Amino acid sequence: MRTILELKARLKNETLFSRKYPDYEEDDDKVHLLYVSPCLDSTGYYRAITPALELNKTSSHCAIITAIETFNFNKRFEDYENLIDEKLLYWADYVIFPVIFSDIDFFIKAIRVLRPDVQLIMDIDQNFTAIPQSHALSRKVNTRDKEQLLSNMISMDVVTTATKPLASFYKKILHDNFPNHSTHVAQLPSLVSRLGYEEIPPLKRNESETIRIGIIGSKSQLEDLLVLKELVAKTKEVPKEGVQFVCYGWDGKDSNDELVLKGLAIEYHKPVAFENHFKKLNDLALDMVLLLSEKNRFSQCAPYTELLEGAVFGIPVIASKFHSAEQVLKEGETGLLAESAEDWVNAIQRLVSNKKLRDQMGKNALKSIWMEQHFTSRQLQRFQDLFI
Secondary structure: OHHHHHHHHHHHHOOOHHHHOOOOOOOOOOEEEEEOOOEOOHHHHHHHHHHHHHHOOOOOEEEEEOOOEOOOOOOOHHHOOOOOOHHHHHHOOEEEEOOOOOOOHHHHHHHHHHOOOOEEEEEEOOOHHHOOOOOHHHHOOOHHHHHHHHHHHOOOOEEEEOOHHHHHHHHHHHHHHOOOOOOEEEEOOOOEOHHHHOOOOOOOOOOOOOEEEEEEOOOOOOOOHHHHHHHHHOHHHOOOOOEEEEEEOOOOEOOOOOEOOOOOOEEEEOOOOHHHHHHHHHHHOOOEEEEOOOOOHHHHHOOOHHHHHHHHOOOOEEEEOOOHHHHOOOEOOOEEEEOOHHHHHHHHHHHHHOHHHHHHHHHHHHHHHHHHOEOOHHHHHHHHHHOO
């Protein structure tokens, strides 16, 4: 994370253009990508910051980030200072925006006048059209916001999404609502990058005899708490001795403020700033992670970054069949899938009782993620093919 934090500081503190944007060259025969004000959170990291820095390592593309903002849940893109230097606007071949819910029609028209040939991109990593009421985003994104987002999307040349189901969803909804639109919708995967793991010590392993089972996410993200409640009811089938549940980012309570895992050994950890997120995951020394999900369009279209992060640390996962992780998880090789409470119990029992299987799945996940889900030349080619 050192490189990213140094970049954030430079973009914030430097006032001289040449020092602030040292990658700026007018006539370098490269394709120029301008990423506008991503936040240093999971979305900004996976969807803008690391793609920009990884593309800068190629001989064909150059990417500049206008600024890196500190994430604030109560703010939206339009609440930050999103100034684009005019020199950068003339330099760019592609301008890449995060999700915007306000009316940007005048802004887009102004860009089109200044640069009629520039390609405008909006990147989407969540299904904002199908947010469940139980999710915190439902309090932040109202019906009008959703309608404005769709309107903004059709003013773009391209909409990129984090997953294939999300691309399919927005292709259909844009076609149904705006049959004459010309916006191209394409999937660009979220990928792991070594830039996030700089200065992190070697993988930390659980040295105790107690199996540490991770549950990661906030209360609003863990929609399918019913599965956990059913698991508690079946604790006689899950070994209680020698098993520790580790909740990271969740206080263990449901929407009624009642403890869900009451009666089990629980260890709670508050969320940390994103720049410390990867170190925190390593420090937890988990043996496995549970990825819960309801069967709805929001969950099935969501990014699967928890699986990526677990795999980087060699941690196998048990994921809901309705979780987006199902798209990249290799059943029985890098993790397990579950649907019913019985499936979950059986999967947990299987990994708890078989250390050799746990370790092998963790090794498989670690190898698979760095071979297939990071910025290899093959994966970078997908970005290069889109931004031509």
